[in-house]
Amino acid sequence: MVNEKFLVEDTYKPIIKDILGIEGFTNIKEMPRHSLFDFIANKGENVVFIEAKSRSPAAKTQTFVITKKKLERLSELKAKTNCEVYLIFINKHGHKTVTLQDFLDRKTDMKPLQIVTAKGKDTGSFIVWQFDSKNIRWHHEQQNKTKTKNEIPSKRLHAIRLTKEQAKTFTRHFYLRIDYEATVVELNEGRNVFVEGITRQTAHFASKKLTEMMNKNIVYAASIFTLRTGEILKGYLFTVA
Numbered sequence: 001m002v003n004e005k006f007l008v009e010d011t012y013k014p015i016i017k018d019i020l021g022i023e024g025f026t027n028i029k030e031m032p033r034h035s036l037f038d039f040i041a042n043k044g045e046n047v048v049f050i051e052a053k054s055r056s057p058a059a060k061t062q063t064f065v066i067t068k069k070k071l072e073r074l075s076e077l078k079a080k081t082n083c084e085v086y087l088i089f090i091n092k093h094g095h096k097t098v099t100l101q102d103f104l105d106r107k108t109d110m111k112p113l114q115i116v117t118a119k120g121k122d123t124g125s126f127i128v129w130q131f132d133s134k135n136i137r138w139h140h141e142q143q144n145k146t147k148t149k150n151e152i153p154s155k156r157l158h159a160i161r162l163t164k165e166q167a168k169t170f171t172r173h174f175y176l177r178i179d180y181e182a183t184v185v186e187l188n189e190g191r192n193v194f195v196e197g198i199t200r201q202t203a204h205f206a207s208k209k210l211t212e213m214m215n216k217n218i219v220y221a222a223s224i225f226t227l228r229t230g231e232i233l234k235g236y237l238f239t240v241a
Contacts (some may be wrong), residue, residue, distance in 0.1 A: 012054040012090055019088070020050065023097055034209070036073055037085070048084045049077060051100075053115075057093035062091045063114040071117065074100055091111050161226045178206055184213055188238055192221060196235035203236035209236065217241040 017028050020041060025048070026146075028041040039050040051074060053064045054164040078085045078100060085100040091113065092197075098108040183193050187210070195203070203220045223237040 009055075012052070016052050016054075016088060016090060019090070019095055019097070023044075025050070029198050036077060043084065043086075044082065048086055049074075049081075050086045053087065053089045057092040059091075060095055064089050064091070065117055068117060071100070071104065075104070091116065115216050134167060138234075159224045159226075162228060164228045167227050178202075180206075180209060180213060183210060183238065187214065187216075187218065187238065193238045194225065194233070194235055195238070198236060200236070203238075207238060214240075 016039075017059055020028050020039070025041040025043055028039055031038055031040060037049040038052040041048055041050060041111075051070075053066060055062050065174055066238060074085050074111075078081075079128065083138070086097060087100055087103050088097045089110070092173045097112055098106070098110070104111075105239050178195060180240060186193050195206070198206075200222070207218050207220045219241045220236045220238050223233075223235060226232040227233070
């Protein structure tokens with residue numbers, strides 16, 4: 001499945017590079033996906049960081065949304081490195097390049113672009129369980145939900161009841177976000193990773209990111225674990241295919 005967000009970003013990147021070149025930036029280099037900022041470049045003799053925000057021409061709204069958390073992290077980056085941070089906004093109406101500080105101080109007229117600073121959604125805390133897959137067996141259950149008369153989609157579930165001894169092999173961690181580096185370590189050690197309380201969309205994104213990080217095919221499946229105590233855990237299980 002094509003990630004539309006990445007498709008829009010990749011479409012605009014060459015255009016953004018051209019704009020930055022015209023505006024006096026040199027040695028422009030792209031950063032990896034999921035980095036805090038999108039480009040690193042030189043402005044004169046100084047190294048600068050650039051965060052790009054883009055909107056697809058086909059999008060219903062051309063309004064940009066940038067979260068307060070993102071602005072705080074960029075401000076911390078500037079303070080720690082003593083390097084200037086720039087923001088560039090581009091959509092079908094045009095583009096604007098502004099320093100982070102001028103944007104925060106509202107010293108630059110951003111018209112005709114419309115930009116909203118949002119608090120951002122709290123993704124909550126994820127509960128991650130890591131366990132030795134060799135010591136635990138599961139059975140499959142098929143769960144069907146009817147959407148229409150002609151369509152009966154299925155959802156594959158890994159279901160298991162754990163004994164006290166099996167439950168002891170679980171290691172429980174709390175994260176505000178999934179700790180991908182720790183997850184990579186567990187998967188490389190031959191242990192599966194079960195994440196409780198995430199959506200299918202998050203699980204899909206996580207499997208793609210883990211696949212890129214490990215250069216291995218990481219798959220996920222909806223899973224239910226019932227502990228001997230009666231506690232039921234629902235989430236997604238990540239394994240090396």
